[in-house]
Every structure is written in C-alpha cells, then in structure tokens.
Amino acid sequence: MDLRGKVALVTGGASGIGAAACRRLASHGAVVSVADVDEERGRSVADAVGGRFHRLDVTDLAANHAVVAAIEEQFGRLDIAFLNAGIVASGRDDEPLDEAAYRRILGINLDGVVFGVDAVVPAMTRNGGGHVVGTASLAGLVPMPGDALYTLTKTAVVGYVRALAPTLAARGISINALCPGFADTPMITPMRGQFDAAGFPVLTAEQVAEALAQCLAAGGTGEAWFVQPGMPAAPYRFPNVPAARNADGSHAAVPAGLDPHGARR
Ligand SMILES: NC(=O)c1ccc[n+]([C@@H]2O[C@H](COP(=O)([O-])OP(=O)(O)OC[C@H]3O[C@@H](n4cnc5c(N)ncnc54)[C@H](O)[C@@H]3O)[C@@H](O)[C@H]2O)c1
Numbered sequence: 001m002d003l004r005g006k007v008a009l010v011t012g013g014a015s016g017i018g019a020a021a022c023r024r025l026a027s028h029g030a031v032v033s034v035a036d037v038d039e040e041r042g043r044s045v046a047d048a049v050g051g052r053f054h055r056l057d058v059t060d061l062a063a064n065h066a067v068v069a070a071i072e073e074q075f076g077r078l079d080i081a082f083l084n085a086g087i088v089a090s091g092r093d094d095e096p097l098d099e100a101a102y103r104r105i106l107g108i109n110l111d112g113v114v115f116g117v118d119a120v121v122p123a124m125t126r127n128g129g130g131h132v133v134g135t136a137s138l139a140g141l142v143p144m145p146g147d148a149l150y151t152l153t154k155t156a157v158v159g160y161v162r163a164l165a166p167t168l169a170a171r172g173i174s175i176n177a178l179c180p181g182f183a184d185t186p187m188i189t190p191m192r193g194q195f196d197a198a199g200f201p202v203l204t205a206e207q208v209a210e211a212l213a214q215c216l217a218a219g220g221t222g223e224a225w226f227v228q229p230g231m232p233a234a235p236y237r238f239p240n241v242p243a244a245r246n247a248d249g250s251h252a253a254v255p256a257g258l259d260p261h262g263a264r265r
Pocket of ligand 1: 011012013014015016017018035036037038056057058059084085086087088108135136137138179180181182183184185186187188
C-alpha cells in the first residue's frame with residue numbers, strides 16, 4: 001500500500017493500537033497527525049513518525065473540527081481517519097450506575113467516532129474521497145459479559161459504520177470498523193496476568209495495525225473487520241435476518257430508501 005502524499009489522522013494515537021497505527025501508516029509513506037489527550041506520549045509518537053501532534057479530547061465536537069481544520073490548513077488535504085480513542089468502563093455491571101462514568105465512556109467510545117466522522121467527512125469530500133476506520137472491538141460483534149457498557153458502545157460503532165457506509169460511498173468515502181480481540185496495550189494491563197496464566201495468545205498492537213492496513217487496502221466499506229490471534233483479519237459475515245412478510249406469506253415490499261441491509265428474501 002503506497003500512502004505517499006496521503007495525510008492521516010489517528011485519534012488515541014499516543015498509546016497502544018493508535019500508536020502502532022501511526023507507525024504503520026507512516027511506514028507506508030503517509031503524513032500522520034497524532035491526536036490524543038496525552039500530550040507527552042502523543043508528541044513522542046508524532047516525533048517518532050515525523051508527524052504532527054494535536055491535543056484533542058474526542059468528546060469535544062468543536063475540537064474535532066478544529067483539528068481537522070488545522071490539518072487541512074497545514075497539508076491541504078485529509079485522506080485517512082482512524083477514529084480509535086477508547087476506554088473500558090470503570091465500574092462493574094452489577095453496581096449502581098455512576099452517571100458521570102457512563103457519560104464518559106459514551107463520550108469517548110461513541111461521540112469520539114460520531115464527532116470524528118462529522119469533522120472529517122467535509123474535508124474528505126473536498127478532497128474527492130477518503131477512508132474512515134473506527135475502532136470498535138470484538139465486543140462490537142459478540143457480547144462481553146462483565147463490561148456491558150463497553151459492549152454497548154462498541155456495538156453502536158459497528159451499527160453506525162454499517163448504516164452510514166452507503167451514504168458516504170456517494171462521496172467516495174469508505175467507512176469501516178476494526179474489531180480486535182484482546183490486544184497487549186495498557187488497556188488490558190489490569191487483566192494481563194489472567195491471560196498469561198491461561199496461556200491465552202493476546203494480539204500485539206502491531207498485529208491490529210496490520211489489520212488496519214489490510215482493511216484500508218481491501219477497499220471495502222460498511223465492513224466490521226475481526227482481528228483475532230492466529231488467523232487472518234477479515235470482514236465479519238453478518239447472518240441475515242428474516243425479511244418482513246405479508247399476511248399471505250409473500251415478501252413485503254419495503255418503501256424505497258428504507259430497506260435495511262441484510263434482510264433475507
Ligand atoms: N487493547 C484491547 O484489548 C482492545 C481490544 C479491542 C478494541 N480496543 C480498542 O482499541 C482502541 C485503542 O485502545 P488501546 O488498547 O490502544 O488502549 P490504550 O489505553 O493504549 O490507548 C487509548 C488511547 O486513547 C486515548 N484517549 C482516551 N480518552 C481520550 C479522549 N477523550 N480524547 C482523545 N484521546 C483519548 C488515551 O490517552 C490513549 O492514548 C480503543 O477504542 C479500544 O476500545 C482495544
């Protein structure tokens with residue numbers, strides 16, 4: 001994949017999967033803008049890849065737009081956005097809801113993608129097209145008992161990406177979700193010992209970044225790419241759901257433009 005002359009934005013780029021993605025995109029020749037709330041580590045990643053750092057809290061819509069405006073001003077274009085910042089829930093599923101913590105995980109994992117899309121799509125449209133990838137998780141495809149709020153946000157990212165893809169395709173913009181299993185980043189540090197004890201092969205951040213590159217190179221849209229240890233990353237094939245039927249059993253015609261994808265005929 002030759003990304004020379006291309007400009008990429010990576011949110012949550014200071015650490016883990018985002019940092020590996022910055023290195024990977026830069027290795028293909030892209031100019032990388034690293035965006036994160038962690039200034040010190042974000043600057044260090046940006047310096048290492050010859051890119052630029054932007055302090056960005058992804059929960060702030062105006063700040064997302066400001067970062068994209070700065071990128072356009074500096075480089076004249078934006079081709080790739082990896083909307084990746086994310087956290088796990090701070091409380092347990094069986095505890096009373098901590099509203100501030102609930103708003104926080106929704107803000108980072110969900111608003112971070114939706115606000116990011118709102119900011120990058122006009123720039124990509126001016127550019128004649130582009131590629132957006134949101135980091136969901138395997139928890140976007142299968143439930144993760146014990147962190148229902150995380151599952152909620154990641155499932156939402158998958159649904160959002162799949163629903164938005166046809167609209168963005170008309171502008172030459174692809175949008176996909178990356179759905180990694182457990183990856184060896186600071187996010188899983190609290191449970192790292194459990195994986196080691198079980199001999200479970202967690203992904204490296206570099207393997208997830210490689211899957212990002214494969215997803216971009218594949219050129220599809222509206223896909224949710226699972227990334228699991230020991231097998232190639234690939235788009236998840238969602239099972240179809242039954243289509244609506246009339247009282248006589250014949251298939252019901254859905255009004256034009258309201259046809260959900262994947263309904264079985
Ligand atoms: N590590 C895993 O096992 C795993 C598995 C599946 C999906 N993911 C997802 O991958 C993404 C990256 O996670 P990671 O594992 O690299 O974790 P990480 O903790 O190493 O990195 C997350 C980054 O997001 C940044 N961030 C947090 N809040 C932010 C905000 N408000 N604005 C901007 N940046 C913010 C952090 O500063 C950090 O640099 C997340 O969306 C996560 O949910 C991780």
